[in-house]
Amino acid sequence: MAARDYYNILGVERSASADEVKKAYRKLARRWHPDHNGTDEAAGRFKDIAEAYRVLSDAERRARYDRLGPLYTEDGRPPRPEEVNEVVGTMLGNLFRWRSAERGEDLRYTISVTLEDVATGGEREIHVPRRIRCRTCTGAGAETNARARCDVCAGSGKATGSRLFRTSCYHCSGRGWVPTAPCPACRGEGRVSLEDVLRVKVPAGVGTGQKLKLAAKGNAPRGEGAEGDLFVIVNVADHALFRRRGDDVVIDLPVTFSELALGGELVVPTLEGSTAIRIPAGSPPGKVLRLSGRGLPALGGGARGDLHFQLALEVPEGLDPSMRAGLSGWAATLPVGAHPRRATFDRAVEARK
Numbered sequence: 001m002a003a004r005d006y007y008n009i010l011g012v013e014r015s016a017s018a019d020e021v022k023k024a025y026r027k028l029a030r031r032w033h034p035d036h037n038g039t040d041e042a043a044g045r046f047k048d049i050a051e052a053y054r055v056l057s058d059a060e061r062r063a064r065y066d067r068l069g070p071l072y073t074e075d076g077r078p079p080r081p082e083e084v085n086e087v088v089g090t091m092l093g094n095l096f097r098w099r100s101a102e103r104g105e106d107l108r109y110t111i112s113v114t115l116e117d118v119a120t121g122g123e124r125e126i127h128v129p130r131r132i133r134c135r136t137c138t139g140a141g142a143e144t145n146a147r148a149r150c151d152v153c154a155g156s157g158k159a160t161g162s163r164l165f166r167t168s169c170y171h172c173s174g175r176g177w178v179p180t181a182p183c184p185a186c187r188g189e190g191r192v193s194l195e196d197v198l199r200v201k202v203p204a205g206v207g208t209g210q211k212l213k214l215a216a217k218g219n220a221p222r223g224e225g226a227e228g229d230l231f232v233i234v235n236v237a238d239h240a241l242f243r244r245r246g247d248d249v250v251i252d253l254p255v256t257f258s259e260l261a262l263g264g265e266l267v268v269p270t271l272e273g274s275t276a277i278r279i280p281a282g283s284p285p286g287k288v289l290r291l292s293g294r295g296l297p298a299l300g301g302g303a304r305g306d307l308h309f310q311l312a313l314e315v316p317e318g319l320d321p322s323m324r325a326g327l328s329g330w331a332a333t334l335p336v337g338a339h340p341r342r343a344t345f346d347r348a349v350e351a352r353k
Contacts, residue, residue, distance in 0.1 A: 247305030
């Protein structure tokens with residue numbers, strides 16, 4: 001997809017001739033070639049310039065680009081639906097924001113939280129690589145006496161090409177001037193990179209995939225616009241004991257045959273610590289015991305979910321011969337009615353013979 005306006009990158013009008021396109025490319029390539037320009041942004045700018053020239057210098061590619069604009073692809077494949085939606089959103093945003101300075105880029109950052117964190121909520125400290133305005137030049141990229149009019153836009157700060165892409169000049173970021181002596185701290189970009197230490201509030205009840213927005217904590221723009229936002233994406237880690245089911249929590253509770261048959265009291269874990277539950281005598285495997293209100297809180301408030309214990313029979317392993325003999329002898333003493341479900345099953349099998 002054509003993420004940028006190639007005419008704006010080369011600083012030419014859509015009606016520019018092939019010679020004007022070539023002349024603009026040569027001039028900009030000399031200016032931004034990494035071998036001659038030591039700024040941090042030179043490599044990226046040179047790549048954009050080369051891409052724009054590759055398309056606009058070829059008559060067939062240029063004609064297709066003029067028809068498709070942001071939907072243009074070099075390989076000619078049709079855009080996917082999600083790409084079309086993204087382009088339409090960008091176009092509408094540019095049309096309604098055409099008088100505003102461009103914002104800095106939004107950023108994403110993923111954090112992993114535990115179910116215990118989901119139960120209580122709280123704050124997390126995160127270290128986010130981002131770009132902020134240079135404090136030495138306050139984002140200008142140069143001192144006041146070290147600026148020259150941008151010859152690409154003739155000092156207007158306006159873009160050539162189409163408003164469907166962007167409305168400010170690619171080369172001066174809409175300022176109308178370029179630094180003649182770049183700020184030594186930011187090397188003329190107007191912003192510097194750092195690892196910022198931020199605190200994010202994790203609400204109780206949050207789920208995997210939910211976004212937490214930190215306004216104006218994204219990148220600063222190259223021009224005068226507002227900072228972008230930081231979106232913190234939540235991932236709830238798998239737990240060794242608990243399984244989440246909405247606001248409920250499920251635990252597979254391993255129990256012995258004697259505990260199922262005779263009943264008893266067991267100490268079990270909860271999200272807040274431990275507690276004791278009673279297993280009724282004669283409980284079948286798979287039976288679910290519930291502790292009301294001991295699950296997870298609903299996001300935004302409301303009643304908590306429940307904590308469920310699903311009884312899972314654990315068959316003993318490593319029995320020696322004497323244990324096996326004792327177990328067989330005990331089973332032989334059981335009356336016929338001790339296993340009614342097995343008796344019903346056996347009768348159904350016998351009836352099919």
